[in-house]
Amino acid sequence: MRLLILGGTEFVGRAVAEAALARDWQVTVFHRGRHAAPEGTTALHGDRGNGTAGLAALASGEWDAVVDTWSGAPVAVRDAARLLAGRVGNYAYISSGSVYAFPPTGPLTERSPVVAGDPDATSGEDYAAAKRGGELAAVDAFGDRALLVRAGLILGPYENIGRLPWWLGRIARGGPVLAPGPRDLPLQYVDVRDLAEWTLDALRDGLGGPYSLVSEPGHATMGELLESCVTVTGSAAELRWRAPEDILAAGIEPWTELPVWLPPGDHQNALFGVDVSKALAAGLRCRPVHETVTDTWAWLRALGGSAPRRPDRPAPGLAPEKEARALAP
Incomplete structure (x- = not known):
C-alpha cells in the first residue's frame, strides 16, 4: 500500500x-x-x-x-x-x-x-x-x-510526553520511591506499536468510523507497571506504596506529578474502564506491560537516558523534595 x-x-x-x-x-x-x-x-x-x-x-x-x-x-x-x-x-x-x-x-x-x-x-x-x-x-x-x-493513554518507545520515561528515570536512580496505591489499581493504555499495527490493519481492511483504542480494562496494574520498571532498570529502588488519600493530602497532583496514576473515583473509572470490544473484534492485540517497559527502557538507554519531549506539554513528574516530604515518617 x-x-x-x-x-x-x-x-x-x-x-x-x-x-x-x-x-x-x-x-x-x-x-x-x-x-x-x-x-x-x-x-x-x-x-x-x-x-x-x-x-x-x-x-x-x-x-x-x-x-x-x-x-x-x-x-x-x-x-x-x-x-x-x-x-x-x-x-x-x-x-x-x-x-x-x-x-x-x-x-x-x-x-x-x-x-x-x-x-x-x-x-x-x-x-x-x-x-x-x-x-x-x-x-x-x-x-x-x-x-x-x-x-487512550499511549505508552512505549518514542514517547515524547514523558510519562513512562519519567518513571523509568526515577526508579533507575534508586532509593525509596513514592508508589501511588493501591498496588492492584487497574490500568488501561495502549502500546504505541500496537496502536500502529491495528491502525494499519484497519486501513488495509477499509474500516471507518470511531474506535476506542486501548487495552482491555485491567490489562495491567500500577504495581505491575512500577515493578517492571524496577526489574528492567536493575535498580535497587524500594517502592513504598502509599494510600491515595495520603498522596492527595500531601498536595500531590495525580497524572501530572505522578504520571499514569489516578486515584480511585470517577476520573479513574472513566479513563481506565473504556469498553474496547469493538476494537478487539477488529483485531486489536496488546502486548504485556513488561514488554512495553523493557523496550522503552532500551530506547531511552540508546538515547543516553534523556527522552525527547514535546515543547507544548508540561514536563511530568514529582520534585525530589516533594517526594521526600511525602515519604517522611
Whole structure:
C-alpha cells in the first residue's frame, strides 16, 4: 500500500511509519523537517500551521491511505483532508478518548456522548474540543472513509510526553520511591506499536468510523507497571506504596506529578474502564506491560537516558523534595 503520514517523525507517527515499512509499504511522511524522517520513507516538507500555503508539497500525488496525528487547531485537519479527499482512499485521524463527554453515564463506548467541536476552529488550546473538531473535519471530507482512532493513554518507545520515561528515570536512580496505591489499581493504555499495527490493519481492511483504542480494562496494574520498571532498570529502588488519600493530602497532583496514576473515583473509572470490544473484534492485540517497559527502557538507554519531549506539554513528574516530604515518617 501507498501510505501518507501527516507527521511521521515522532512517537505515534514514527511508530506507524516503522510498522508500515516493515510491511514493505511505500511510505511518505509530510513534516516540518525538525526531526529526521525514518530511513526508507519519502519525505515532503511543509508547515500546517501556515494554512493551505503550508500544504504545497501535497498539491499532487495519490495514496491508498493517510494517517494524521495532528493534535492542534482542527482547521489544519480540515485543510489537509479537503486537499487530499479526491486522491486518497482512506483517512485515519489519530484522535483521543478525551473527546468523550465527562462525566460519563456508564462505561465509555463509541456511542457515548462526545464534547462539542468545530472543524473550522483555529485554536487547539482545548485539547478535547480540538480533537473532536479534527474528527468532524476528517468525516466532513472523507465520510465513511474516515477512521477515527480514539486512543487512550499511549505508552512505549518514542514517547515524547514523558510519562513512562519519567518513571523509568526515577526508579533507575534508586532509593525509596513514592508508589501511588493501591498496588492492584487497574490500568488501561495502549502500546504505541500496537496502536500502529491495528491502525494499519484497519486501513488495509477499509474500516471507518470511531474506535476506542486501548487495552482491555485491567490489562495491567500500577504495581505491575512500577515493578517492571524496577526489574528492567536493575535498580535497587524500594517502592513504598502509599494510600491515595495520603498522596492527595500531601498536595500531590495525580497524572501530572505522578504520571499514569489516578486515584480511585470517577476520573479513574472513566479513563481506565473504556469498553474496547469493538476494537478487539477488529483485531486489536496488546502486548504485556513488561514488554512495553523493557523496550522503552532500551530506547531511552540508546538515547543516553534523556527522552525527547514535546515543547507544548508540561514536563511530568514529582520534585525530589516533594517526594521526600511525602515519604517522611
